[in-house]
Amino acid sequence: MAVYTDISEDQLAEFIRRYDVGTVLSFKGIAEGVENSNFLLVTDRRPLILTLYEKRVDPDDLPFFIGLMEHLAARGISCPTPIRDADGKALGTLAGKPAAMVTFLQGLSVKRPRREHCAGVGEALAKLHIAGEGFPLKRKNSLSVAGWRKLVEQTADRADMVAPGLRDLVIEEATTLGQAWPFGLPGGVIHADLFPDNVFFLGERLSGVIDFYFACNDMLAYDLAICLNAWCFEADFSLNVTKAKAMLDAYHRVRPLGADEIAALPLLCRGAALRFLLTRLYDWLSVPPGALVTPKNPLEYLAKLRFHRGATDASAYGFAA
Amino acid sequence: MAVYTDISEDQLAEFIRRYDVGTVLSFKGIAEGVENSNFLLVTDRRPLILTLYEKRVDPDDLPFFIGLMEHLAARGISCPTPIRDADGKALGTLAGKPAAMVTFLQGLSVKRPRREHCAGVGEALAKLHIAGEGFPLKRKNSLSVAGWRKLVEQTADRADMVAPGLRDLVIEEATTLGQAWPFGLPGGVIHADLFPDNVFFLGERLSGVIDFYFACNDMLAYDLAICLNAWCFEADFSLNVTKAKAMLDAYHRVRPLGADEIAALPLLCRGAALRFLLTRLYDWLSVPPGALVTPKNPLEYLAKLRFHRGATDASAYGFAA
Numbered sequence: 001m002a003v004y005t006d007i008s009e010d011q012l013a014e015f016i017r018r019y020d021v022g023t024v025l026s027f028k029g030i031a032e033g034v035e036n037s038n039f040l041l042v043t044d045r046r047p048l049i050l051t052l053y054e055k056r057v058d059p060d061d062l063p064f065f066i067g068l069m070e071h072l073a074a075r076g077i078s079c080p081t082p083i084r085d086a087d088g089k090a091l092g093t094l095a096g097k098p099a100a101m102v103t104f105l106q107g108l109s110v111k112r113p114r115r116e117h118c119a120g121v122g123e124a125l126a127k128l129h130i131a132g133e134g135f136p137l138k139r140k141n142s143l144s145v146a147g148w149r150k151l152v153e154q155t156a157d158r159a160d161m162v163a164p165g166l167r168d169l170v171i172e173e174a175t176t177l178g179q180a181w182p183f184g185l186p187g188g189v190i191h192a193d194l195f196p197d198n199v200f201f202l203g204e205r206l207s208g209v210i211d212f213y214f215a216c217n218d219m220l221a222y223d224l225a226i227c228l229n230a231w232c233f234e235a236d237f238s239l240n241v242t243k244a245k246a247m248l249d250a251y252h253r254v255r256p257l258g259a260d261e262i263a264a265l266p267l268l269c270r271g272a273a274l275r276f277l278l279t280r281l282y283d284w285l286s287v288p289p290g291a292l293v294t295p296k297n298p299l300e301y302l303a304k305l306r307f308h309r310g311a312t313d314a315s316a317y318g319f320a321a
Numbered sequence: 322m323a324v325y326t327d328i329s330e331d332q333l334a335e336f337i338r339r340y341d342v343g344t345v346l347s348f349k350g351i352a353e354g355v356e357n358s359n360f361l362l363v364t365d366r367r368p369l370i371l372t373l374y375e376k377r378v379d380p381d382d383l384p385f386f387i388g389l390m391e392h393l394a395a396r397g398i399s400c401p402t403p404i405r406d407a408d409g410k411a412l413g414t415l416a417g418k419p420a421a422m423v424t425f426l427q428g429l430s431v432k433r434p435r436r437e438h439c440a441g442v443g444e445a446l447a448k449l450h451i452a453g454e455g456f457p458l459k460r461k462n463s464l465s466v467a468g469w470r471k472l473v474e475q476t477a478d479r480a481d482m483v484a485p486g487l488r489d490l491v492i493e494e495a496t497t498l499g500q501a502w503p504f505g506l507p508g509g510v511i512h513a514d515l516f517p518d519n520v521f522f523l524g525e526r527l528s529g530v531i532d533f534y535f536a537c538n539d540m541l542a543y544d545l546a547i548c549l550n551a552w553c554f555e556a557d558f559s560l561n562v563t564k565a566k567a568m569l570d571a572y573h574r575v576r577p578l579g580a581d582e583i584a585a586l587p588l589l590c591r592g593a594a595l596r597f598l599l600t601r602l603y604d605w606l607s608v609p610p611g612a613l614v615t616p617k618n619p620l621e622y623l624a625k626l627r628f629h630r631g632a633t634d635a636s637a638y639g640f641a642a
């Protein structure tokens with residue numbers, strides 16, 4: 001859940017004045033996104049989302065995120081489209097923080113994805129990867145191999161408090177994956193955080209993709225591996241092969257996977273599981289005692305990591321090219 | 322900020338099915354209300370607010386709250402109007418908790434009220450008091466004299482940790498006010514929590530009143546005393562007499578205050594200040610160390626209480642009948 005910056009009516013009026021969006025009729029903080037404060041702003045013309053970028057987002061990255069949403073929206077991807085002010089700028093300042101307004105997307109995020117949702121995500125991800133071609137800005141993935149190593153350093157000595165043996169496991173995985181991590185696979189702009197929270201559906205039709213604040217340049221198939229981890233496991237952390245196959249097939253129909261990408265899939269999935277295991281472990285260990293916010297359980301990703309370690313090829317995910 | 326209960330798409334669909342509200346297009350948790358979980362639910366017909374009643378609300382009180390909103394809305398008060406299902410029931414169950422949908426009100430709450438806003442609140446409160454006449458259900462004010470005594474018992478021994486001398490002061494105030502508390506003043510349904518968060522404006526026009534979950538039967542002028550405390554003090558906790566006069570005059574024009582109510586005003590204001598001092602003190606002392614949620618500072622109401630102790634009659638609030 002987001003932490004909100006309080007915005008006064010005068011601050012809002014001053015911010016809005018620079019945009020041609022109509023008269024404000026409603027303004028409410030919404031529980032969307034964990035890194036930023038988000039508000040639903042309804043004007044006499046349309047609903048909008050106003051995002052205030054809190055300290056976890058590097059301001060230097062904002063032109064990449066804002067530019068990417070504009071680039072994707074212009075290429076037909078249903079994602080938030082930044083609103084430009086009278087000077088043509090999409091990024092402003094509100095309550096002393098960077099802020100932007102984007103279009104409101106219809107749809108609901110699903111808590112329990114079904115096969116159809118997984119197929120929809122596979123298709124949308126492939127379209128997103130294709131639409132990302134030609135986007136001129138670059139952003140390094142800070143949560144890849146080097147980032148994992150840093151997270152291991154910050155968490156290893158307390159990892160066994162969370163699960164016995166976890167310390168050795170994360171050290172070993174970061175080392176093994178660091179050495180075996182594929183290179184030379186097709187790269188481009190990836191979403192890097194396409195969890196169910198960040199995808200909207202109307203019934204079974206995917207209606208939008210949001211939250212591009214982890215987007216970066218990396219291997220496209222790694223993005224697919226993140227989605228497999230995020231969408232295709234059941235509540236008991238076992239893989240649902242039907243869902244995985246549906247996602248991979250749908251992706252492959254739009255952007256056919258190369259033989260090298262298919263061969264690398266178990267390793268990419270393992271890396272994706274380690275990435276979320278480590279960030280959740282870090283958050284888990286960083287929470288002050290007695291805090292009212294419970295971080296996500298890191299052990300979910302430990303179970304997923306173990307599954308991927310046992311996968312020998314893409315058939316473990318129901319995929320046959 | 323509210324703590325949200327997670328609602329799955331299946332739970333929502335099952336709940337919505339019983340109401341004739343159209344097809345759901347969007348569903349987002351919103352940061353409104355502190356006792357309940359609130360969601361903005363947009364259908365192809367209209368936006369609605371869905372409220373899930375969390376454990377701080379007594380389910381036995383819900384018919385009073387829901388019925389009151391219906392009663393007031395039917396009498397022209399701009400407040401949330403409960404939506405009835407196919408069986409004519411406004412109160413349903415969602416995720417195992419009582420839940421209701423109400424109409425969405427336009428407007429923004431003001432963080433820094435001006436004189437015009439205070440006048441608007443005075444007028445709206447008087448109209449609300451008149452519209453409440455004839456509402457058949459009753460609810461005792463659990464946060465009046467007896468409630469204060471209970472809160473003093475729960476907080477006194479640690480009160481000096483918050484401010485030196487606070488222990489003696491709350492004991493003395495609860496005793497003095499318990500003995501001097503007026504009776505026989507005109508009574509009726511009061512909102513009892515009409516803070517700036519709970520009032521919407523479009524420009525300077527008051528567009529709606531929300532959050533009736535402290536409403537109860539009590540002296541009408543006590544409700545006005547709560548509003549004086551909530552709206553007419555500056556950031557340095559000094560009374561803005563211009564704002565107080567504007568509020569009292571606007572109230573008096575719609576529902577003329579009796580001589581007994583006017584005479585009791587300083588005492589009622591002092592009681593209202595003690596009520597919020599005590600609940601804030603209780604919340605302040607109840608927060609676990611390291612929690613991410615900061616409760617409201619109780620000392621704001623200590624300063625207000627001291628002001629009211631020095632007020633000899635209604636002229637201290639700029640009011641002359």
